[in-house]
Amino acid sequence: LYVSLKMENARIIGDLVPHVYGSEPIIGSWEPARALAMERELASMWELSFVVPPDHETLDFKFLLKPKDAETPCIIEEGPTRLLTGGMLEGDVRLANFRLNGDDELLEFRVFNKADIVSPLDLAASWRVYKENFQPSKVRGIPDISINEAPTHATEGWIWF
Incomplete structure (x- = not known):
């Protein structure tokens, strides 16, 4: 639940x-x-x-x-x-x-x-998506955490200035 x-x-x-x-x-x-x-x-x-x-x-x-x-x-x-x-x-x-x-x-x-009610499959899928997008990083030498966003099709291939 x-x-x-x-x-x-x-x-x-x-x-x-x-x-x-x-x-x-x-x-x-x-x-x-x-x-x-x-x-x-x-x-x-x-x-x-x-x-x-x-x-x-x-x-x-x-x-x-x-x-x-x-x-x-x-x-x-x-x-x-x-x-x-x-x-x-x-x-x-x-x-x-x-x-x-x-x-x-x-x-x-x-x-x-x-x-x-949350099905075990939904819970497992949520955890898998979280783990796939979880990347440890560092900011000024201090451990930090960032979550990658899924790419959107509208911005693929564009270079922003």
């Missing part, structure tokens, strides 16, 4: 980045330092996507907010843990609530979840 977790808040404060952490090693084993950072999808939307087997064990997790350039302090979501089974969140859909500034301010995020 291809699982996508999203959080939305139009007024995120400072350099706080939403993360996911929980019961399994893939999501940090309840260690905030190993939590997975969500990526900004839009100005107010954050996303974390991952692939799990359709019959995966239940993942217990919570969201947390961490400063972009520091490990601490982090702010853990209030309320009970969330459960992900079969790619879907269990229980009532609820906001992710965070208390800021010594409980004076409440920051709320809307939470979205989507799961799509």
Whole structure:
């Protein structure tokens, strides 16, 4: 299953980045330092996507907010843990609530979840394309990574100045 977790808040404060952490090693084993950072999808939307087997064990997790350039302090979501089974969140859909500034301010995020079935063939094809286009390189002597783009027919044979 291809699982996508999203959080939305139009007024995120400072350099706080939403993360996911929980019961399994893939999501940090309840260690905030190993939590997975969500990526900004839009100005107010954050996303974390991952692939799990359709019959995966239940993942217990919570969201947390961490400063972009520091490990601490982090702010853990209030309320009970969330459960992900079969790619879907269990229980009532609820906001992710965070208390800021010594409980004076409440920051709320809307939470979205989507799961799509991915065939093993599609997953293998995606991995093969990724591996074929993955090339290590160096910039000023520092290892870097680049992904080659597939050539387009419209520009083949042209020399650009």
